Amino acid sequence: MKEIHVVVAENVKAYRKANKLSLDKVSELTGVSKTMLGQIERGDSIPTITTLWKIANGLKISFTSLIKELTNDVTIISKNDLLELPGNDGKYKVYPYFPFENDKQFEIYMVEIEPGGYLEADPHHEGTEEYITVFDGQLELTIVGQTYLLEKDHSIRFKANCKHAYYNPGNELTRLNMTINYPSM
Amino acid sequence: MKEIHVVVAENVKAYRKANKLSLDKVSELTGVSKTMLGQIERGDSIPTITTLWKIANGLKISFTSLIKELTNDVTIISKNDLLELPGNDGKYKVYPYFPFENDKQFEIYMVEIEPGGYLEADPHHEGTEEYITVFDGQLELTIVGQTYLLEKDHSIRFKANCKHAYYNPGNELTRLNMTINYPSM
């Protein structure tokens, strides 16, 4: 995961090379100084939003093409590779397989809850939704005082902008897939 | 046509008010100082790309929602409720827990593949990505002739705009979660 200004640097440089433009020419087109363009391309300086806007507009390219990181084609992750996020009682374990990244609007976790394990979650922002599929065991989900019991192979979708809690009421490990969708305003 | 930093100012402020967050809270979430957030919102300062990135990531909103000039409560699904989508050999079963809908950019399936089960998938649209987490068994995934073997508790992310195939090479049922992300155009 590169720093955003490094991503910008690579994208600006790539565009300039692809179109055989000098720093002078880009400076002319964009109204940003040649020196600053060099600094940006070398990652020596972090441009303001206005400077970037000038570059995008001057070159007539989309803003997002400047900030978009080329993703690896294939990424493989094992649970062993992950740093387990702390639940509050040691019986609730969260594995962040695909954490939130700015170019997509969701994140994916695997969650394991031992019998009796419990977690109370703070409300997410307005419009956020959770999708949970139970692969093993049972899950008792409480949303604003309303309790839902999910068996194996059950799934649930709910708005996550209110207080909610997860609990394993059974006597075997609960394993579930959790996808959290954030609204794109 | 407003200056870009004024647009950003309005969007940050609107988001914060809509979610009833204080400057302090946003500062906490984003790692940007309270003072700077105030400056940004009042249009008194032009943030660097990094500062804006911190804001977008900290609030888990899309970057473009910051630069752009300005939804049913609970659904429960059981596998039994679903019409199983046909695989091509009876050994590959797809359960569409949350099919694609216009207000979000992804869909979620549970997939079960019996030993020896196989499915060849047509390419999705350009930019489409798949995220697969193996909950049980093994999965052999072939993407443009390249083969990946996934064990239990492994996950993979790959571009789904090319021919790919799923195969269970083991001797037990493979169960996996599949999330398909479509590009936001």
Added chain:
DNA sequence: CTCCGTTGTATGTTATAATGCACAAAAATG
């Protein structure tokens, strides 16, 4: 070949981004 123009980088300067701290006003609490 020499000379000139172009290119990208280094340097120094100025303006401002980003922060920590202080504080008045508003809101919350008892």
Added chain:
DNA sequence: CATTTTTGTGCATTATAACATACAACGGAG
């Protein structure tokens, strides 16, 4: 009601973004 906490803004400081200028190296023209 009085007191405490929270909130957003102002001020001073530090680091750095953005610029103008200088210049070495390179490429092209004659």
